[in-house]
Amino acid sequence: TAGLTTNAPHSRDELLGGLLPAGMDHWACRSRYESWQYYKHFPYAASPYLQGKLRAYEARHRRCAPGTPLYAKSVEQLRSGRSAERMECTYVVWLPFDGLGNRILSMLSGFLYALLTDRVLLAALPPDSADLFCEPFPGATWRLPVEDFPVANLFGVGQDMEQSYTRLVGGKVVGTATNATAAVTPSYVYLSIGYRLRDRIFFCGEHQRVLRKVNWLLLYSDLYFAPSLYEVAEFQDELGRLFPEKESVHHLLSRYLLHPANPVWSLVIRYYRSYLAPATRRIGVQIRMYGHSSIPADDMYNQILNCSRQEHILPETTNDDDKAVTPTAVTGGDGNGSNNSTAIFIASLYSDYYKRLRSRYSTPHVAKGGGATRVSVFQRTHEERQATDNLAHNQKALVEIYLLSFSEELVTSGLSTFGYVSSGLAGIRPAILLTAFNHKVPETPCRRAVSMEPCNLTPPRGLKCRDKPANEEDLAHHIKVCEDFKDGVKFF
Ligand code: GDP
Incomplete structure (x- = not known):
């Protein structure tokens, strides 16, 4: 895999070098056209092939979206209880599951799957996330009209095993040629391919052929399963x-x-302009604590500082242990005539680490290596607890994901999908703080990510498929064990 030296100058424009479609209304979704001004990295451009595929997808989406005759026909077919052959429009319905980071990752994976299988992605957005994002596709909605959708208990479908793909295969309701007894293919199946991964066989080619015949797939996932698609x-x-x-x-x-969406975007840029834009350099620090791996706050704080030292991220101070450096005090303004300044943006449910870092940089301090820098520390919210069913809470979370993504450098927390999304958007290989499994402070505080890709935390390990396997040598070049989880896999 090439490094990040491949700067893509053409991405520094409104349409990101052809990644985005032309002709959409600027004011209906300002972030689509303005975000490029805030990102610091443009490491990759969309290949011409990807651009062509996206434009073809958009045309298909317009033909098949809710409100079109083809959509009405497909819903009729869904009501009939059986899939029809040669339907022009087939669908992946994204269902919400877990926190915002998880949801974003499963949306992106679901969209990729729709691209690969010529389907249309529709999102069953619950009220808690209905107003977070703009419509992504030109001239048509991606929202599933949930009220009129003829699948009962749509949002609870992931708890119900009956229509899960593996269950249907087990009951011989559907299956590969040799074991299916039913003459008809059901009109929909749901796929559980998140951390519970009930439908591991989804990642076998022979099952992909069966699924091709199913008009409606209901996707229940909270993970980034793109790397595992590459293994098919x-x-x-x-x-x-x-x-x-x-x-x-x-x-x-x-x-x-x-x-x-515009209301969220206004919050993002207002905050960015007030607090982060004035600095010459921004560092995002995302701290996620899980109950299963909690450690005392002092230990966590030390882990952050040790990580920072190891990866040379946060400015060092006179309080730091290394006394070999001659202090060059910086008082408020432009120390030593330099106008370097660093803004550290903290995203966390709690204010503890923000307070510690703020006090660390509150006294006149120095930067190592002679380059004096003025440091300011910011945190926008500390919500104390996750509240995914609350729109205002999710808006704050999204604002912070974007503020992180406008950094030059990132420190993120292991296992956190919130951090994964920020790094990918930013185009940054973050320093990932390792998780304190069994509440044991990790010996290595963090690892520099091999790529800006999220980890698929629950890949279908040891899966035996009947179909031919993917090219192993190629896989070895592009898929790796994750830095933060030995059972996970990621692209690099
Ligand atoms: P993960 O649990 O870290 O993988 O990330 P998710 O985004 O899936 O779920 C965590 C949820 O907790 C977020 O969506 C937010 O609702 C909340 N949350 C966690 N960390 C933060 C944070 O730093 N800022 C804000 N505003 N919310 C957070």
């Missing part, structure tokens, strides 16, 4: 054409699909 032989070549650099998959898909 029939998707491998196409993914290779779409993304010559595997590290760019999430980066390009997220900049294509995700655009904060």
Whole structure:
């Protein structure tokens, strides 16, 4: 995989070098046209092949979107209980599951799957996230009209095993040629391919052939399963054409699909302009604590500082242990005539680490290596607890994901999808703080990510498929064990 030296100058424009479609209304979604001014990195451009595929997708989406005759026909077919052959429009319905970071990752993966299988992605957005994002596709909605959709208990479908693909295969309701007894293919199945991963067989080519016959797939996932799609032989070549650099998959898909709606975008830029824009350099620090791996706050704070030292991220201070450096005090303004300044933006549910870092930089301090810098520390919110069913809470979370993504450098937390999304959007390989498994402070505080790609935390390990396997040598070049989780896999 090539490094990040491939700067793509053409991406520094409104349409991100052809990634975004032309002709959409600027004012209906300002972030789509303005975000490029805030990103600091443009490491990859969309390949011509990806651009062509996206334009073809958009045309298909317009033909098949809710409100069209073809959509009405497909819903009729869904009501009939059986899938019809040669339907012009087939669908992936994205269902919400878990926190915002998880949801974004499963949306991006679902969209990629729709691209690969010529389907249309529709989002069953619940009220808690209905107004977070702009419509991504020109001239048509991506929202599933949930009220009129003829599947009962749509938002609870992931708890119900009956229509899960593996269950249907087990009951011989549907299946590969040799074991299916039913003459009809059901009109829909749901796929559980998140961390519970009930439908591991989804990642087998022979099952992909069966699923091709099902008009409606209901996607219940909270993970980034793109790397595992690459392990399916029939998707491998196409993914290779779409993304010559595997590290760019999430980066390009997220900049294509995700655009904060105007109210959220206003909050993002207002904050950015007030607090982060004045600095010459921005460092985002995302701290996520999980109950299962909690450690005392002092230990966590030390881990952050040790990580920063190891990766040379946060400015050092006179309080730091290394006394070998001659202090060069900086008092408020432009110390030593330099006008370097650093803004550290903290995203966390709690204010503790913000307070510690703020006090660390509150006294006149120095930067190592002679370059004096003035440091300011910011945190926008500290919500104390996750409240995914609350729109205002989710808006704040999205604002912070974007503020992180406008950094020059990132420190993120292991296992956190919130951090994964920020890094991919930013186009940054973050320093990932390692998780304190069993509450044990990790010996290595963090690892520099091999790529800006999210980790698929629950890949279908040890899966035995009947179909031919993907090219192993190629996989070895593009898929790796994650830095933060030994059972996970990621693109690099
Ligand atoms: P993950 O649990 O870290 O993988 O990330 P998710 O985004 O899926 O779920 C965590 C949820 O907790 C977020 O969506 C927010 O609702 C909330 N949350 C966690 N960390 C932060 C933070 O730094 N800022 C804000 N505003 N919310 C957060």
